[in-house]
Amino acid sequence: MNRSAVWHPFTQHAVEPAMPLIARTGGAYLETSDGGRIFDAISSWWVVTHGHRHPKIMAAIRDATETLDQVIFAGLSHEPAEQLASALIDMTPAGLDWVFYSDSGSTSVEVALKMALGFYCNNGTPRSRVVVMEHSYHGDTIGAMSVGARGVFNAAYEPLLFAVDTIPFPAAGQEQKTLDAFEQLTCDRGVAALIVEPLVLGAGGMLMYPAWVLTELKRIAERCETLFIADEVMTGWGRTGTMFACEAAGIAPDILCTSKGLTGGSMPLAATLASDAIFRAHFSRDRAKTFFHSSSFTANPIACAAALANVGIWKDEPVAQRVATLSRMQVQMIARFSQDPRFENVRTTGTIAALDLRVPTAGYLAEVGPRLRAFFLERGLLVRPLGNIIYVLPPYCVTAGELDRLYATIDEATELANA
Numbered sequence: 001m002n003r004s005a006v007w008h009p010f011t012q013h014a015v016e017p018a019m020p021l022i023a024r025t026g027g028a029y030l031e032t033s034d035g036g037r038i039f040d041a042i043s044s045w046w047v048v049t050h051g052h053r054h055p056k057i058m059a060a061i062r063d064a065t066e067t068l069d070q071v072i073f074a075g076l077s078h079e080p081a082e083q084l085a086s087a088l089i090d091m092t093p094a095g096l097d098w099v100f101y102s103d104s105g106s107t108s109v110e111v112a113l114k115m116a117l118g119f120y121c122n123n124g125t126p127r128s129r130v131v132v133m134e135h136s137y138h139g140d141t142i143g144a145m146s147v148g149a150r151g152v153f154n155a156a157y158e159p160l161l162f163a164v165d166t167i168p169f170p171a172a173g174q175e176q177k178t179l180d181a182f183e184q185l186t187c188d189r190g191v192a193a194l195i196v197e198p199l200v201l202g203a204g205g206m207l208m209y210p211a212w213v214l215t216e217l218k219r220i221a222e223r224c225e226t227l228f229i230a231d232e233v234m235t236g237w238g239r240t241g242t243m244f245a246c247e248a249a250g251i252a253p254d255i256l257c258t259s260k261g262l263t264g265g266s267m268p269l270a271a272t273l274a275s276d277a278i279f280r281a282h283f284s285r286d287r288a289k290t291f292f293h294s295s296s297f298t299a300n301p302i303a304c305a306a307a308l309a310n311v312g313i314w315k316d317e318p319v320a321q322r323v324a325t326l327s328r329m330q331v332q333m334i335a336r337f338s339q340d341p342r343f344e345n346v347r348t349t350g351t352i353a354a355l356d357l358r359v360p361t362a363g364y365l366a367e368v369g370p371r372l373r374a375f376f377l378e379r380g381l382l383v384r385p386l387g388n389i390i391y392v393l394p395p396y397c398v399t400a401g402e403l404d405r406l407y408a409t410i411d412e413a414t415e416l417a418n419a
């Protein structure tokens, strides 16, 4: 066989072992071309919600291909996009009245940032500073990287990244420092927007903070007329226990980004929802005030049909109940490690559980990360630690037995901690 020509994402090919080929997916499992089964404990990078290849989503995709493929979305529209926009407005916090489609989480963030700056510019009160939270991740395009944490991931591109103001992560007992820092930045200087991952900072290490901090941040943003952007790309669609994480804080952001679980994880699609005020700032007979953004595959009809089927599943199946059950199981199962000296920061929010393996040197590049991943894979489990941070973020179809086996393997994996 010729060597593969594929350059994989976030992959150091010099040290990566041969990659299994996945030939089939279903429920919580990936099947390799030689028939092996791998339990997908991370929902294929946080996208799959109900399970792989949910029959209703697959059927909706097949049906959509009978009538539509890509259609230019400037000057034309189509039913799947129209219906999905109405559904999204119904399902998201009140006050989000407009839906702008794109095709990935990173793009939905770029759109959000452009909407925020456009809002101030078009209103004749230009503002350009953006406030971000320490340890955030918002994607890998230049703008999304700019508002994310700086580190080994983006050191080479640092000269291209724009400057932002960073508020500290609201660690337990330190929340007031975060709020004070935000208040000082926004109310003294007038910043355009705050962008946050509500409740859980994903790629930054599955860091969790309480909903009341979010409520307070929103209150400060409102008082100082700073736009509040909720990046719900990872947290949306039940992941943190409610449909969207903002619900837990009782807040309505000015802009909300959603992607990953939007199609149940089946197709690439993203949406940036905006308030009427933001739309109105771009609504003018002056064509210079147009929102100048597009991707070729904006609102792909087949992806929109998949998302509509996902919305249907939330309405017709007891998904909220499954999410609640999974959330309870996570609390129960991870409890075995809460007093365990081999771990620290044992935590859950909704369906997500995480814990830090104590190792001599922590951090994303901790040597233990790839060794843990290999250890799990040898046992038929797809787990992808962020350095020494192990997290469990399964699809909602997971059973107690499957989770139990996974946690038993985490218990065994600690033998790698000091090796």
Ligand SMILES: *Cc1c(COP(=O)(O)O)cnc(C)c1O
Residues within 6 Å of the ligand: 104, 105, 106, 107, 109, 137, 138, 139, 140, 197, 202, 203, 231, 232, 233, 234, 235, 259, 260
């Ligand atoms: C994954 C992620 C993104 C980027 O989404 P892509 O589809 O990978 O571009 C943005 N924000 C958050 C919070 C994410 O978890």
